[in-house]
Amino acid sequence: MSFQKKFAIVIGVFAVLVIAWISIEFESGEVPFISVGELIENHDQFTQSRFRMGGNVDEGSISYSEDKLTVNFVLRQGEDLLPVTYLSAEIPDLFKDEAEVIVEGKYLDGVFQADNLMTKCASRYDEEANYQPLTEG
Amino acid sequence: MYALLGNSLLTISFIFTIYGLIATLLNIRNKDDRFLRSAKVAFISSSVMILGSALALIHELMVSNFDIEYVAKYTSAETPAMFKFSGLWAGMEGSLLFWLSILSLYFIFVILQNRTRHPKLMPWVIFTLGVIQIFFLVMSNFFENPFTLIPDGMIVTGRGLNPLLQHWAMLIHPPLLYLGFIGFAVPFAFAMSAIITRNLDAVWIQTTRRWTLVTWILLTLAVVLGGKWAYVELGWGGYWAWDPVENASLLPWLTGTAYLHSVLIQEKKNMLRLWNMILIMLTFTLTIFGTYLTRSGVVSSVHAFAATDLGVWFFGFIILIISVNIFLLILRRKDLKSDNRLESFVSRESGFLFNNMLFVAMMLAVLWGTMYPIFSEAVSGYKITVGSPYFNRIMVPLGLILLALTGIGPLLAWRKTSPRSLRRNFLWPVVTGLVTAALWGVLYDVKLIYPLLSAALIVFVMATISMEFYRGVKARKRITGENVFKAFFSMIDKNRSRYGGYVVHVGIVMMFAGFTGKAFDKEADLSMMPGEVRTLRNYEIVYQDYWFESSETNPGTRSNHVAKVISLDINKDGSHFDDMKPEKRFYTDQDNQPHSNVAVKTTLNEDFYVVLGDVDLDTGRATLKVRINSMVTWVWLGTLVLLLGTLISINIEEFFRRKTR
Numbered sequence: 106m107s108f109q110k111k112f113a114i115v116i117g118v119f120a121v122l123v124i125a126w127i128s129i130e131f132e133s134g135e136v137p138f139i140s141v142g143e144l145i146e147n148h149d150q151f152t153q154s155r156f157r158m159g160g161n162v163d164e165g166s167i168s169y170s171e172d173k174l175t176v177n178f179v180l181r182q183g184e185d186l187l188p189v190t191y192l193s194a195e196i197p198d199l200f201k202d203e204a205e206v207i208v209e210g211k212y213l214d215g216v217f218q219a220d221n222l223m224t225k226c227a228s229r230y231d232e233e234a235n236y237q238p239l240t241e242g
Numbered sequence: 243m244y245a246l247l248g249n250s251l252l253t254i255s256f257i258f259t260i261y262g263l264i265a266t267l268l269n270i271r272n273k274d275d276r277f278l279r280s281a282k283v284a285f286i287s288s289s290v291m292i293l294g295s296a297l298a299l300i301h302e303l304m305v306s307n308f309d310i311e312y313v314a315k316y317t318s319a320e321t322p323a324m325f326k327f328s329g330l331w332a333g334m335e336g337s338l339l340f341w342l343s344i345l346s347l348y349f350i351f352v353i354l355q356n357r358t359r360h361p362k363l364m365p366w367v368i369f370t371l372g373v374i375q376i377f378f379l380v381m382s383n384f385f386e387n388p389f390t391l392i393p394d395g396m397i398v399t400g401r402g403l404n405p406l407l408q409h410w411a412m413l414i415h416p417p418l419l420y421l422g423f424i425g426f427a428v429p430f431a432f433a434m435s436a437i438i439t440r441n442l443d444a445v446w447i448q449t450t451r452r453w454t455l456v457t458w459i460l461l462t463l464a465v466v467l468g469g470k471w472a473y474v475e476l477g478w479g480g481y482w483a484w485d486p487v488e489n490a491s492l493l494p495w496l497t498g499t500a501y502l503h504s505v506l507i508q509e510k511k512n513m514l515r516l517w518n519m520i521l522i523m524l525t526f527t528l529t530i531f532g533t534y535l536t537r538s539g540v541v542s543s544v545h546a547f548a549a550t551d552l553g554v555w556f557f558g559f560i561i562l563i564i565s566v567n568i569f570l571l572i573l574r575r576k577d578l579k580s581d582n583r584l585e586s587f588v589s590r591e592s593g594f595l596f597n598n599m600l601f602v603a604m605m606l607a608v609l610w611g612t613m614y615p616i617f618s619e620a621v622s623g624y625k626i627t628v629g630s631p632y633f634n635r636i637m638v639p640l641g642l643i644l645l646a647l648t649g650i651g652p653l654l655a656w657r658k659t660s661p662r663s664l665r666r667n668f669l670w671p672v673v674t675g676l677v678t679a680a681l682w683g684v685l686y687d688v689k690l691i692y693p694l695l696s697a698a699l700i701v702f703v704m705a706t707i708s709m710e711f712y713r714g715v716k717a718r719k720r721i722t723g724e725n726v727f728k729a730f731f732s733m734i735d736k737n738r739s740r741y742g743g744y745v746v747h748v749g750i751v752m753m754f755a756g757f758t759g760k761a762f763d764k765e766a767d768l769s770m771m772p773g774e775v776r777t778l779r780n781y782e783i784v785y786q787d788y789w790f791e792s793s794e795t796n797p798g799t800r801s802n803h804v805a806k807v808i809s810l811d812i813n814k815d816g817s818h819f820d821d822m823k824p825e826k827r828f829y830t831d832q833d834n835q836p837h838s839n840v841a842v843k844t845t846l847n848e849d850f851y852v853v854l855g856d857v858d859l860d861t862g863r864a865t866l867k868v869r870i871n872s873m874v875t876w877v878w879l880g881t882l883v884l885l886l887g888t889l890i891s892i893n894i895e896e897f898f899r900r901k902t903r
Binding site for chain 2: 108109112115116119120123126127130131133134135136137138157172173174192193194195196198209
C-alpha cells in the first residue's frame with residue numbers, strides 16, 4: 106500500500122474518532138429548555154440532569170436569607186408553580202415580582218436548585234426601544 | 243449639512259464601485275489597459291468617498307447632532323468625547339460604514355502597492371474586492387443608512403452609550419477586530435485571482451504572506467483584548483465564555499492559523515495547493531459569517547445587534563461565496579493537483595498536516611456547538627443550550643495535542659526524519675517533559691490530568707525551542723566567530739520567519755500556562771457587615787466602609803451615574819496587600835441601568851478579583867463575590883510575546899527600508 110493511502114486511512118480513522126467524540130460530548134453537554142409543567146409531570150426523569158426553565162417570578166414569593174446570599178422564590182409558567190432556590194452574591198437587579206427569568210440547574214426534592222439566574226432586560230440595541238421624544242408636532 | 247454630505251458620498255461611492263466592476267470585467271475581456279486604469283481610479287475614488295462619509299458621521303457624532311437618528315440612539319450630550327467617537331461602531335448602521343471604511347483603506351493600499359506588480363493577477367483581485375465592497379454599499383445605502391434623520395418635528399435627547407461599553411477597550415477592540423477580520427479579504431482576493439487565472443504556483447501566496455501575518459496578529463490581538471475587556475468589565479471572573487459571538491471571531495482565527503502554517507509547505511514544497519485554497523476560502527467565508535451572526539438576530543448575546551432584515555441578505559451573500567468557491571474548486575481541480583507527495587509520518591509535512599487537521603476539528607466543534615442550538619430551535623422548536631463544559635471538554639485535549647505538535651513539528655525534517663535525528667532532537671526535551679510530569683504528580687493532585695499534561699508539554703516545548711536557539715547560536719559562532727549576543731541577533735535576522743515563529747510559539751506556551759491556571763481558581767460568595775473579616779486561601783478580606791457617590795458629591799467623575807462603593811482591606815500572607823473599592827453603578831441616562839465595577843489586583847501568578855453584588859446603605863450589609871484567578875497575567879503577557887514574534891517574522895524594518903529606497 107502506498108504511503109499516501111496509509112496516510113489517508115490514518116487521517117480518516119482520526120477524523121471518524123474525533124467526530125464521534127465531539128458528538129458524544131455534545132449530547133452530554135446539552136442543556137435542554139423545558140417547561141415547568143413538563144418537570145412537574147415527569148419529575149423522576151429529571152433528577153440527574155441539568156436543564157433550563159423560564160417563567161415569571163410569582164408575585165410576593167421572593168424571600169431572602171438573612172445574609173442575603175440565598176434567594177427563594179416561586180417560578181410561575183402559565184398555571185404551573187415551582188419553588189426555586191438560588192445562592193449567589195449577585196442577584197440580578199432586575200429580579201423582582203413578575204420579572205421574566207431563566208433559571209438553570211438541577212431539580213432535587215421538589216425544589217429547583219438553580220446555579221444560574223438570568224433576567225430579561227430590554228435589548229439596548231432594540232429598534233423599538235429608541236429615545237424619548239421631548240416634543241412632537 | 244454633514245449628514246447630507248455623508249449620505250451623498252455613500253450614494254456616489256456606490257455608483258463608482260459599480261463602474262469599477264464593469265470596467266474591470268471589460269479589461270479582462272478586451273485586455274485593454276485603459277479600462278483597468280479607469281477601474282482602479284474608480285475604486286480608489288469610491289473608497290475615498292466612503293472614508294469621507296465615515297468622517298461626516300464622526301463629525302455629527304462629535305457635535306451631537308441629534309437630528310440624526312443614529313447619533314441620538316447611541317450617544318447623549320453627557321457621553322464622554324471618546325465614546326462619542328466610538329459611536330461610529332457602536333450601532334448597526336455605523337458599524338457597517340466602519341466595515342466599509344476599513345475595507346476601503348485596504349482596497350486603496352492593495353491597488354497602490356501593486357500598481358506595477360502582478361499584472362496577471364490584479365484585475366481579478368480588484369474585482370473580488372469590488373464585489374465585497376458593493377455588497378456592503380448596498381446594505382449601507384438601502385437598508386441600514388446611518389444618516390437617516392429623525393421624523394420631522396421631533397426633538398430628542400440622545401440615549402447615551404450602553405455603560406458596559408464605556409471602557410477604553412471600546413476604542414480599540416472593535417477596530418482591531420475589524421482590521422483583522424476584513425484583512426483576510428486580501429489574501430482571499432489574491433486566491434480567487436490565482437484560481438481564476440490559473441496562476442496556482444506559490445506567487446499568490448508569497449505576495450500575501452506579510453499581509454496574512456499582519457491580519458492574523460491583528461485578529462489575535464483583537465480576540466485576546468475582547469477577553470481582557472470581558473474579564474475586567476463583566477464581572478463573572480473569566481475571559482472566555484464560548485458566547486456565540488466570541489466563537490464567531492474564533493472560527494476564522496482557527497482556520498486562519500492553519501492557513502498560516504500550511505502555506506509554508508506550499509512555498510517550500512509546492513504541495514497542498516488544493517488544501518490551501520480551501521483554507522483561505524473557508525477563512526474568508528467565516529469572517530463574513532461572523533459579521534452575519536452578530537447582525538442577523540439569530541443569536542442573542544452580549545454582542546449581538548438587534549434582529550434586522552440584514553440577516554437574509556448576509557445569508558444570501560455567504561451562500562453566493564460558498565457556491566462560487568465550490569464551482570471554482572471543481573473547475574480547476576486539475577490545476578490544483580500538487581506534484582510532490584507525502585513520504586513519511588515523521589516528516590515536517592505530516593506535522594503541518596496534523597496541525598491543520600486539529601485546527602479544522604476545533605473549528606468544526608466550535609461551529610457545531612454554536613449553530614446546533616439555533617438549528618434545533620428553528621427546526622424542531624426544541625430549545626437547548628450548549629455551555630462552556632462542552633466546549634472546554636473538546637478544546638482542551640485538542641489544544642494540548644496542538645501544543646505537543648508545536649514542540650515536535652519544527653524538529654522534524656522535510657520528507658523524512660531519520661531515527662538518529664529523532665533521538666538527537668527529542669531525547670532531552672522528552673526527558674524534561676517526563677520529569678516535569680513526575681514532579682507535578684508529586685506536588686499536585688494527579689487526578690488533575692490536563693494541568694499535568696499541560697505543564698509537561700509546556701516544559702517540553704520550551705526545551706525544544708531553547709535547543710533550537712542554542713544550536714543555532716553555537717553553529718553561527720563556529721562559522722563567523724561572533725560573540726554570543728551578535729550571533730544571536732544576526733541568526734534571527736538571517737532567518738526571520740523561522741525564529742520569529744519560535745518566538746510566537748513561546749508566546750503560545752505562555753498563554754497555555756495562563757489557561758492551565760484556571761484549574762487552580764477559587765471563588766466564594768460572601769455576605770459581610772462592616773468590620774467583619776473573611777479568608778480565602780492565604781488572603782484576608784476586611785470590610786472597612788461603605789458609601790454613596792453621585793454627581794453632587796463627585797461632580798467630575800460621576801457625571802452620568804451614581805455609585806454605591808465599599809472599601810476592603812486585603813491582606814495576603816499576613817501583610818497588607820491592597821485596598822480595594824468595588825462599586826455598583828447606576829447609569830442615570832440609561833434608566834438607572836445597574837453595572838458592577840470590578841476591583842482587581844494583579845500579580846504575575848494570580849489576580850485577586852472582587853465584585854460587589856449589593857450593599858444595603860442603611861445596614862451596611864454587603865454581598866460580594868471574591869475570586870482568585872491563577873496565572874491570568876500569563877495570557878496577556880504571552881500575547882505580547884506573540885506580537886513580538888510576529889513583528890520579527892514580518893520583518894518590519896525591511897518593509898520600511900524598501901519603501902524609502
